[in-house]
Each structure stands twice: as C-alpha cells, then as structure tokens.
Amino acid sequence: MDKNTFTVVNDEGKEITCNVLFTFDSEETGKSYIVYTDNSVDKEGNTQVFASIFDPTTKSTKLEPIETEKEWKVIETILETLQEEVKKKQEEASNNKDNQD
Numbered sequence: 001m002d003k004n005t006f007t008v009v010n011d012e013g014k015e016i017t018c019n020v021l022f023t024f025d026s027e028e029t030g031k032s033y034i035v036y037t038d039n040s041v042d043k044e045g046n047t048q049v050f051a052s053i054f055d056p057t058t059k060s061t062k063l064e065p066i067e068t069e070k071e072w073k074v075i076e077t078i079l080e081t082l083q084e085e086v087k088k089k090q091e092e093a094s095n096n097k098d099n100q101d
Helices: 069-100
Strands: 005-009 015-026 031-037 050-054
Touching: 015 069, 031 069, 050 069
Parallel strands: none
Antiparallel strands: 005 015, 015 031, 031 050
16 A cells, blocks of 8 residues: 555445545644545535544554544644645745746
8 A cells, every 4th residue: 555545445335546635643632633535526626635533553544533523623724724835835936937937
C-alpha cells in the first residue's frame, strides 16, 4: 500500500481507491485523524473530503467514524486554515506572475 492511498470497499462491494490528504493528532481529543478523498464530486462540483479516526500504530487502516461535534469542529478548523493557506499561495503566485509580465 502506498502511504498516500488506500482502498475501501463500498456498500456495493466495489473497491474504491482513496487519496490521503493529511493526517494529524489532536491534543484536544487525544486521537489521530485521517482526512481523505475518493475524488468524487458533489452536486456543486466540489471534491468530497472525508475524515475518520485511525490508529497510526497498527498496520491495518481501520477507520472509525467521528461521532462528536467537538471532533468535527477540530477538523473543520484545520480544513479552513488549510484552505486559507492555499488561497494565499495561489494569490501570491498570481501576483508574482502579474508582476513578471
């Protein structure tokens, strides 16, 4: 298994390859989380992103559901921060390109 991908089996028994976006440990909850995508898109055309709890000390990637509002808030905050960073980098790259023209 590639560190950046893993395979899940959906409800119909079909194998789906997922890409790991990032993993992180939360001091607040004491758990490890994995944020990933199966590269599917929603009705608005946005890539769908999923998150689960996982145990990085085991070889198997058993994903546990996130069940508390507190945990979702931690993940949402991290995703929002990352989106802001990506936007800033894109704007900086665009500004640099404009300045070079």
